[in-house]
Amino acid sequence: MTTSIATKSVPFHVPSIGEEAIRAVTETLESGWITTGPKTRSFEEAFARFIGVRHALAVSSCTAALHLSLDAARLSEGDEVLVPTLTFAATGEVVTYFKAKPVLVDVDPIHFNLSAEDAKRKITPKTKVIMPVHFGGHPCRMDSILDLAATRGLTVIEDAAHAIPAKFRGQNIGTLSPMTAFSFYATKTLTTGEGGMVTTNDDALANRVSLMRLHGMSRDAWKRYTAEGTWRYELTEAGYKYNLTDPQAALGLVQLSHCEEMWRRRVKIAQKYDGLASLCCPRGAFRASHPSRPGD
Numbered sequence: 001m002t003t004s005i006a007t008k009s010v011p012f013h014v015p016s017i018g019e020e021a022i023r024a025v026t027e028t029l030e031s032g033w034i035t036t037g038p039k040t041r042s043f044e045e046a047f048a049r050f051i052g053v054r055h056a057l058a059v060s061s062c063t064a065a066l067h068l069s070l071d072a073a074r075l076s077e078g079d080e081v082l083v084p085t086l087t088f089a090a091t092g093e094v095v096t097y098f099k100a101k102p103v104l105v106d107v108d109p110i111h112f113n114l115s116a117e118d119a120k121r122k123i124t125p126k127t128k129v130i131m132p133v134h135f136g137g138h139p140c141r142m143d144s145i146l147d148l149a150a151t152r153g154l155t156v157i158e159d160a161a162h163a164i165p166a167k168f169r170g171q172n173i174g175t176l177s178p179m180t181a182f183s184f185y186a187t188k189t190l191t192t193g194e195g196g197m198v199t200t201n202d203d204a205l206a207n208r209v210s211l212m213r214l215h216g217m218s219r220d221a222w223k224r225y226t227a228e229g230t231w232r233y234e235l236t237e238a239g240y241k242y243n244l245t246d247p248q249a250a251l252g253l254v255q256l257s258h259c260e261e262m263w264r265r266r267v268k269i270a271q272k273y274d275g276l277a278s279l280c281c282p283r284g285a286f287r288a289s290h291p292s293r294p295g296d
């Protein structure tokens with residue numbers, strides 16, 4: 001057998017999906033619930049408990065989570081949103097959905113996270129939202145960002161696509177700002193193939209996200225096929241089709257139960273990279289290892 005180049009390079013992603021996950025997804029498929037249902041509800045509850053937040057709202061991607069968060073923050077045409085220069089396209093792209101303007105803020109040279117000092121310089125009377133990204137899972141200096149937002153009346157929406165599990169000064173990412181968006185894309189630290197989550201402690205924001213993620217249907221609409229629900233529902237807004245499905249949630253529940261252990265494994269690998277980097281560039285500023293251990 002010949003070895004292809006693909007097997008020699010770093011692969012795009014290697015998901016940790018074992019027997020337990022395969023069984024959980026198979027059982028869900030056999031249950032007949034293949035769209036949003038009881039598994040999605042369980043995943044939301046488990047996620048909220050893990051993070052220590054009042055509401056966790058499952059959606060189809062982090063891009064959807066960011067879009068819905070901006071909608072809940074009532075972003076409108078002509079507003080400005082502060083986003084870091086170094087991030088994935090989705091962070092800025094969702095701002096343009098509203099005909100609003102993504103304003104680029106420089107990142108710091110050590111952790112590559114949005115600089116609060118540069119953010120301050122970029123604020124104008126039109127600035128409404130600041131979207132810090134915890135790049136590579138390194139938490140941003142949330143104290144400076146939250147202070148700045150409070151004094152200048154901005155809403156903070158965290159792009160935590162890389163940041164589960166991560167803590168800033170002992171507090172879980174997902175609990176600090178009005179809204180935080182997580183990604184469960186194939187390459188992320190916890191995956192459902194495709195998926196995302198919005199976390200918030202604010203009931204009104206949670207209600208808005210919950211309404212808009214499924215066509216703007218009145219809240220209990222997804223339960224309309226169960227004994228609890230009713231066939232009657234109302235479309236109160238033109239919403240989106242951003243719901244997560246039960247087979248994805250079944251995978252998410254298993255992944256979540258291994259989240260800390262997968263994090264420890266990544267730390268070991270990062271330390272190996274750091275060791276090798278120090279051989280070739282002993283005074284290099286970059287460190288791969290994660291500074292924020294759960295429990296710090």
Ligand SMILES: *Cc1c(COP(=O)(O)O)cnc(C)c1O
Nearest residue numbers: 061062063088090161183184185
């Ligand atoms: C991956 C990623 C997203 C988008 O996540 P999806 O779940 O694929 O929509 C957003 N922001 C950052 C920083 C990302 O890396």
